[in-house]
Amino acid sequence: MSTRDHVLGIDRRRLLGREVPLPPRGVRWAMSVAAFFTFWWAAVEFGFLGFGRFVGPVDTLIAIYGYLAGEPVAGGNQSIYIHAAYSTFRVVAGVGLAALTAIPLGLLIGLSTKAGTGIEWNNYLYPGLESLRPIPPVAWVPASILLFPIVPVLGFSINTAVLFVVFIGAFFPILVNTVEGVRNLDDEFRRAAQSLGADSGQVFRHVIFPAALPSILTGVSLGIGLGWITVVAAEIIAGNYGLGYITFQAYRLLQTDVIAVGMVVIGVLGYASSAIVQRVADYATPWSDIETS
């Protein structure tokens, strides 16, 4: 694509010691993907390791088609859409709650670090929260099943234990990135605003918040990634609905096609949500290139 890639591509060809005619990039990519499916097919076909017990790519495609048409999955009577909706809701709600608490807390902690005056929230709040951070969110699963009930809301049963675990998973990346976003702001921007007549409220609104926003959004993006990891784990362990739940239920019932379909759907939704966050971030911060994922 860029000159650099082009130059490097040529260089490496020479490195092989002879001129090899190379297919264009798109074809190379397609070959890579095709090779992946071929390996999968071959592993199942020839029974490599335990692959003989697993489902091949063609059967997976057929199964995807069937379940997307609304067939109930994994011995229950719900379609895959219901389970996908449960998982998505849990991620969105868990990450949303995490953002609503972690962003204000992070701003408070970051600001008090910079100010050096006023209440030292950075010293009072941060160490306590930090001491909880090394505990992986999944390790909270047993404790949260113990403490958080299943609440029926409008005919749906909200599993607050799963929600809490997703919340924990997303909370720390958002908090840490918000704090860092505020701390990394060069003091001269604040000074510049003050010298132009901004009061402290205006400095926050026009300088500190927009400056920290790219970092905050990076945190939200990481939070969503961890949200999907934790939601799948929590659903496998403690769920009654959701994609993690059906994937593991399918394992118990030895419906290997559902396992594969579940993985594909989880992957697609995870990918889609990070793409959405990327789009939102690009829109909200047109001045900056944000690294997500």
Place this chain on the structure above:
Amino acid sequence: MDGARWAKRGVSIASIVVVWFVAASIGPSTLPGPVAVASAFVGYLGEPVYWNAVVLSSLRVLGSFTLAAVIGIPLGLLIGWNVVFGDFTFPALELLRPVPPIAWIPFGILVLPSVAISLGVIGFEVSATVIFITFLGAFFPILLNAIEGVRGIDEEYSRAAHSLGAADWQTFRHVIYPGALPSVHTGMVVGMGLAWVNLVAAEMISGGGLGFMTWSAYTGGSYPVIFVGMITIGILGYVSSTIVRYIGASQLPWMEGSTV
């Protein structure tokens, strides 16, 4: 001044315990308080079951993480350096990346073998599933950061090396590899964190180690042990991240702000 700051931090951490204590006193009877957990902890410190779980989980993380680094770093450097190689390999890897490692668990249990090994007192069942899940957790962050590390190196460094007479492999050895190291290090720190996340999930589901200990404490009704497990996992996770950071910083003396 400094003393006061440490005192405030101490207050902060102590207040977590206080909040916990209050919650346990007025909250649901199933929630054990800090005292019950502390006494359970002390009791567990004398139990071989506990140490078995600690050693097993640590070895699993160490093994999986090492495997992820040994495969992920060279692969990432190569993909980043050689565009053609990257074109042939990366798209296939990208297909797998969005699937959270934990979603591989049913697949792993079905497909991957499990081998029993006995080392004198401690008997292990080496579950390839848990290793594989933990490996996946660490692998992708390490791989992606290695690729980004190479791609982020300014082309002019390579040109400078070439102009000074470096051959291709010398450029790789003296420019590409060290230039990508800071990013590789970042990937390893992130990877270590995710290794623990996925290890705990895999252990809860398919058995063994601290994850299983924590989960079976819940199913068996010995609730304080849940918190013993959580705290132990937290400490081990923290220690392993610190080790990775320390090793990284010691390898990067030229980075600004690296202090060892």
Place this chain on the structure above:
Amino acid sequence: MSKQESDADDRAENRNQDTNGYEDIQNGHRESGSAGSERARATGEALVEINELTKTYDPDGAHVVAVEDLDLDIGDNEFVTVLGPSGCGKSTVMECIAGYLEPTEGEVLINGDPVAGPDPSRGVVFQSNRLFPWKTIGQNARFGPQMRNDVDDERIQQLLDDTGLTGFEDSYPHELSGGMQQRAELVRLLANDPEVMLMDEPFSGLDAMTKELMQEMLLDIWEEEDRTVLFITHDVAEAIFLADRVVVMTARPGQIKDVIDVDIDRPRDSSVLTSEAFNEYQERASDLIHDEAERAMEQKQQETQEA
């Protein structure tokens, strides 16, 4: 031959006059009769008064005296440049005037009142461009007036026109060249109508040609707008080209080594740079600064070794 001799004489005479001027400043009352005040531009009362300013830092226990016992008056509508080697405390002086730092000893007065924190009447242009990256050029330009809900769109448009930035209102700073960014920062400052403009090596990141154009533009604006400017630089030619008065500083601890009154007619343009008089000023300033630069470099080396 004879011409060179007379030049040398002129120079010697100049030096005497300036030394007198400097002493007068140090005593706190510059008499109108002294040679130092015969400048192209009439200056009024002292707008900025710095009295016995000392500023020390104690980072990690190391005691650093950035500025020691510095006295300086800046008149209304005067253009003063501060010339000094790197790390000599030039920026510290500016930061005390801007109100970012509190003097350890001594005081800074504006119109007779002590400085209490940053204020829109004292605008600052920073060394590394500090346009807000998250705001467009237009939003940056109206930032100051917007803060007090008093945006004069015509004035801002005029300033953007004058600096050749029309059409870039909706661009983000990173989409502009260094010179344009620097102009935009100048517009942002002027839109706010400050009494004193504090400029900390604003052009040091620009290439030589862009720099020259920016200097001319700054002078044009200054002639029109009648403002007081304190301009910090380590570029000898820039200091002389712009200034009514060049304050040469010593290496740390920062003190005033000498003050050069620049008696070159205004309005000035780049043709001044090749004039005889300019060369003389430049030679003199270079002589003054050379030893200080050497000392500053030694200091820096020593600190690096200690660290």
